[in-house]
Amino acid sequence: MVNVAQAWAEEYRTVNPAVEVEVSGGGSGVGIAALIRGTIDLANASRDIKQEEIAQARQNTGKETRGFVAGYDALAVYVNRVNPLDEISLDQLAEIFVEDGSITRWSQLGVRIPGGRDDTIVRVSRQSSSGTYEFFREKVLNKRDFELGSRDMNGSKEVVELIGNSPTAIGYSGMGYANSAVKMLRIASKPGEPGVAPTAETTLNKTYPIARSLNLYVLGYPQGAVKNYIDWILSDAGQQIVEASGYVPISAISRKK
């Protein structure tokens, strides 16, 4: 979520030029580790803070860690529009993408692609440097490795574009990138359960299984400039940046709270 953090910092410069927001990346763990050491004011993390990390922060700084949800990130699973498949379970998804996975053909999912050119599943993935890649690996593959040979695209948009051009492809990308040539699958947490479509609503009520919240963590009650900055992030202006960065903004109701 470093992209949205940078976008916030950049925009905030015009809102309040007196406050300099400095952003550095490295992953959620890096930010939380720095918060525990007390070297930063605000940690952005696209995972939840762990209990032992809260305890470490308390021990180190004597302060209680407080979290704010600044937005959500839903990962959609895309197939070509002509693909009759509408729903897939997390297990099936993992077996398609994981190293030595058992699903390599569409017929194993009971699907025949119209035109019947080829039954082999074309996997579309992201480059290993991508945060989306890492999130998918952690959440869907359970930290196992991807099967080699997937088409590893440069960006979220390219993933969707390639799937739109390839009837037998399947891939994952942010839900904001959908176009008319592809469709998003409903995802079932367990086989047999009804699938859930990725929408802003199912992301917010956490029924969509591969979504995560974008968190802000601070020590103690935020005060002064930090408080103003967080308030601004949670305001409409900050949330517009969340949406523009391809994430789901928090709902208007929770924004008022």
Add this chain to the structure above:
Amino acid sequence: MSSAASGQHTALRRSRPQRPRWAVIVEKLLELVIRLSGISAILFVLAIFVFVFREALPVLTSDKFSVVQFFTSIEWYPTSVKNVRYGALALIVGTFSVTLLAMAFAVPLGLGGAIYLSEFCGPKRRETLKIVIEMLAAIPSVVWGFIGLTVMSRLIVQYTSAPVGVNMLNGAIILALMAVPIIVSIGEDALKAVPDSYREAGQALGATRWQLVYRVLLPAAKNGLLAAVLLGIGRAVGETMAVLMATGHAVTLPHGILDSIRTLTANIAAELGEAPVGSEHYRVLFLTGVLLFAITFLVNLSADLVIKGIKRK
């Protein structure tokens, strides 16, 4: 009489303007700058060489990295949580296969273009064609990549049995289009360098135009044409952005020209930005850089030697 003449002589010498001191200094300075810019090319190459090697070397002694695995395994898992593996075989095979296929398209097209330009084409049309071909060479590689990703990809899906349009064929066609201008312009120079007396002698013996090209010009210009092809190969091996976008970027050993591949260059471009500086992943990426360096160096060196071979004639 003679004294008058000598007087005239001294007057002449006096009237020649003395060069001011600053002009002499500026001239010396300019000479130095020119000399420096000449040497700087060598300095830059050396500095890059040293830097790339220095960044790559420590990984060779790391116990998590094995050179044998690097060259023989296709398992490229640089960021795996559980089992990091650095097998670059698929990347090496990908680079070579897409280059070979590209050359299969570009060499006939490029040499054909060169022969047409130098032997069969009127001067007016030649000038127009040369300008257009030079424009072709000036198209940025990212634009080529974009054409591969959008236009070529759709055409390939439409006209072949490929499941995905971004593959080796796509990358090779794009690379061929990028290499053709180089082959044409250097190849045309090589053909032009063949003395006209050869052509005249051939015509005097009653050779047709085609016989002249096939029996006389091609053998006479073969070194220059080979150099043209080698420089085209160098262009293809080193190309990054277009292949990153057009080949599908998949780590596999290709079984056919419709399979997606990944090249060494594209892999560096995709991963170096996020690999933490000094990490093992970073160093292995530099090692693939060393490998690329070695490949392009060999190609360029052989092109140079071939060109030297021509000059000696």
